[in-house]
Amino acid sequence: MSAEAPPAPTANPPALLELDKVRTFYGRIEAVKGLSITVNEGEIVTLIGANGAGKSTTLRSIQGLTKPKAGTIRFAGKEIQNAPPHQIVQMGIAHSPEGRRLFPRMSVRENLEMGAFNRSDREGIEQDTEHVYSLFPRLSERRGQQAGTLSGGEQQMCSIGRALMSRPKLLLLDEPSMGLAPILVDKIFEIIQEINREGTTILLVEQNALIALGIASRGYVLETGRVTLSDRAEALATNDEVRKAYLGIS
Amino acid sequence: MATDTHTARRPVLAVLPRVTGLLNRAVTIALLALLVFWLAVNFVQGPGQFGSVLLIGFTNGALYALIALGYTLVYGIIELINFAHGDVFMWGTMITVSIAGTRLGLDGSQSGIVTFFGVLAAMVGAMVFCGILNPTIERVALRRLRNAPRLAPLITTLGISYILSNAAQFFYGPNYTGVGAILPSNILFLDWPAKSLIVILATIPLLLALTYVVRRTRQGKAMRAVAQDMDAARMMGVDVDRTISFTFALAGILAGAGGTLYVLEITTTRYDLGQIGLLAFTAAVLGGIGNLTGATLGALIIGLIQAFNEGLSWHAPGEQWTTSIVFSILILILVFRPQGLLGQPEADRA
Numbered sequence A: 001m002s003a004e005a006p007p008a009p010t011a012n013p014p015a016l017l018e019l020d021k022v023r024t025f026y027g028r029i030e031a032v033k034g035l036s037i038t039v040n041e042g043e044i045v046t047l048i049g050a051n052g053a054g055k056s057t058t059l060r061s062i063q064g065l066t067k068p069k070a071g072t073i074r075f076a077g078k079e080i081q082n083a084p085p086h087q088i089v090q091m092g093i094a095h096s097p098e099g100r101r102l103f104p105r106m107s108v109r110e111n112l113e114m115g116a117f118n119r120s121d122r123e124g125i126e127q128d129t130e131h132v133y134s135l136f137p138r139l140s141e142r143r144g145q146q147a148g149t150l151s152g153g154e155q156q157m158c159s160i161g162r163a164l165m166s167r168p169k170l171l172l173l174d175e176p177s178m179g180l181a182p183i184l185v186d187k188i189f190e191i192i193q194e195i196n197r198e199g200t201t202i203l204l205v206e207q208n209a210l211i212a213l214g215i216a217s218r219g220y221v222l223e224t225g226r227v228t229l230s231d232r233a234e235a236l237a238t239n240d241e242v243r244k245a246y247l248g249i250s
Numbered sequence B: 001m002a003t004d005t006h007t008a009r010r011p012v013l014a015v016l017p018r019v020t021g022l023l024n025r026a027v028t029i030a031l032l033a034l035l036v037f038w039l040a041v042n043f044v045q046g047p048g049q050f051g052s053v054l055l056i057g058f059t060n061g062a063l064y065a066l067i068a069l070g071y072t073l074v075y076g077i078i079e080l081i082n083f084a085h086g087d088v089f090m091w092g093t094m095i096t097v098s099i100a101g102t103r104l105g106l107d108g109s110q111s112g113i114v115t116f117f118g119v120l121a122a123m124v125g126a127m128v129f130c131g132i133l134n135p136t137i138e139r140v141a142l143r144r145l146r147n148a149p150r151l152a153p154l155i156t157t158l159g160i161s162y163i164l165s166n167a168a169q170f171f172y173g174p175n176y177t178g179v180g181a182i183l184p185s186n187i188l189f190l191d192w193p194a195k196s197l198i199v200i201l202a203t204i205p206l207l208l209a210l211t212y213v214v215r216r217t218r219q220g221k222a223m224r225a226v227a228q229d230m231d232a233a234r235m236m237g238v239d240v241d242r243t244i245s246f247t248f249a250l251a252g253i254l255a256g257a258g259g260t261l262y263v264l265e266i267t268t269t270r271y272d273l274g275q276i277g278l279l280a281f282t283a284a285v286l287g288g289i290g291n292l293t294g295a296t297l298g299a300l301i302i303g304l305i306q307a308f309n310e311g312l313s314w315h316a317p318g319e320q321w322t323t324s325i326v327f328s329i330l331i332l333i334l335v336f337r338p339q340g341l342l343g344q345p346e347a348d349r350a
Helices: A055-063 A085-091 A108-115 A122-135 A137-141 A152-164 A182-197 A209-215 A233-238 A240-246 B002-045 B047-078 B085-103 B112-145 B151-172 B194-216 B218-228 B230-235 B240-266 B271-287 B292-311 B319-336
Strands: A015-026 A029-040 A044-049 A070-075 A093-096 A170-174 A201-206 A218-223 A226-232
Touching: A015 A055, A015 A201, A029 A044, A029 A055, A029 A070, A029 A201, A029 A226, A044 A055, A044 A182, A044 A209, A044 A240, A055 A070, A055 A085, A055 A093, A055 A170, A055 A201, A085 A093, A085 B230, A093 A152, A108 A122, A108 A152, A108 B218, A122 A137, A122 A152, A122 A182, A137 A152, A152 A170, A152 A182, A182 A201, A182 A209, A201 A209, A209 A233, A209 A240, A218 A233, A226 A233, A233 A240, B002 B047, B047 B085, B047 B194, B047 B218, B047 B240, B047 B271, B047 B292, B085 B112, B085 B151, B085 B240, B085 B271, B112 B151, B112 B240, B151 B271, B194 B218, B194 B240, B194 B292, B218 B230, B218 B240, B230 B240, B271 B292, B271 B319, B292 B319
Parallel strands: A044 A201, A044 A218, A093 A170, A170 A201
Antiparallel strands: A015 A029, A015 A070, A218 A226
16 A cells, blocks of 8 residues: 555556646536646545545546536546546556445346446456455355345445446546445445455545545545645544534534 | 324324225225126126137237337437327328238238238348338437437427328328238137237237347347436447437337338328327336336236227127227326326436
8 A cells, every 4th residue: 555655646656646726617606626636556546525525526537527617637648538437447447436336126146247348358357257256255146136225235245246347447436435324335446455465556536535545545625615734544544624624623 | 283183183193194005906806806796797698799809909019019018118208108109000001001911912812921021021021121211210309409408309299190191192092991811810720810820929929029129138228228317328428319319219110010011910001090000009107108018017907998898798898998098097187196007206217
């Protein structure tokens, strides 16, 4: 784990993802107002901030689901802000979205297969399915069950597992702790670290700033669509403003 | 005082839904019993007639199924009733007449093999034509409206319906056009309307092929994913625009095949045939819109109702009542079982 990662992007670990002055609108409302962030290869980077700060919109912009009106998004050296979402997935970005968004009337197994939609290497898919089952043994027990009938925690696991099935270089995780019991949150975050150790770069959006900063190497604090702070994770965790606003510690 | 009457009334109110529930059930059972009795008397009075009416019912049902599936496929994926779909079917009949009648001159006098391949050519032609026409409609007129209020694409499909119908009137004229009796009316020793049997037999492989495409292929998987959660499908790397085009193409192909079978069965067609689409649409709603098995089941039921009503002799209301009866059924479904026979309740779908 790169706990000693530098606060700002340097030439050393190559930047996998770069957002430069990205502006995204929902109708006339500007949800992301000139956001610039960098994610280096191998890192866990977290975006923290209150509800409505533009965290999910940032992820949706990266994935191409909500196109930015201005700014550039560069992934592995290529500009992707105008690419359609299905191409962005093929380039190596996968998304475990807010609200999990499983296919409710497909089984766990079929949901995982959907994650591998653009792959045709059957053996590889089979291996990765088994890998997801080994990360989340619970999913293995439920593989034939309809995703809509899973518990919240199981759905979260299925959503993360499904995102892994495309073998992404970059994994976007939106609020993996939402609505889960504390024990389960710890477990999911352990698994997120394990996924990172296996070589997947992670951009993590969380309201639970404490736990997010606990596993991230760097973090950005978002307020109403802008970055107000960026630093190494442990520096943010000890920053007075952050502690007051997001960690509930005064 | 006020609270007194309130508490006094409460038990009555609590019993009320149970009473109406029982009443509903009793009325339903009584109506079904009446229906069975009516069918039984008709059967006893003329078993032969009953048999051929039954066959006609299944034939109608098969034809309606091919159209109803188009409504239900498109609704399943973008929650839109495509009112132009009946007219796409009408164009399928027109193309069939052009190929089988005008071009190949099939009229039943040719040998079996020539007729078979001629009909096959006409069917493939109609399927290709409608399979291109339907996604073109989506591409030109509906795709831009995908994020518009629901009413906009709905009205657009009504407009397209008129355009298709008027275009057919322009190219084929205002009168009935058709072909001769291409298929024999009886085969071997059977005194049954053979062409009806052929229509049913031709429909079965089409339905099986559709089931295979939706259940087993990559495109079918993409269709199911888009139907369940369009944005999530995008996140999985599904090209949603292409999947919607594919769905419209499938719907068109089935309508084209239906067009050919219709011409074989009825032999004539006209520019306003698209109105049949309303019956098929009712069938799709009856079965549960968005549900493929439901559309087929609904179509068979509507086909049988129509045949019984028009073909039986003992106390049948007759042809002029068919549309009224079918739409009365539509209203009853919408009131008492809005999700249709096999559809899931709205709450489970999201």
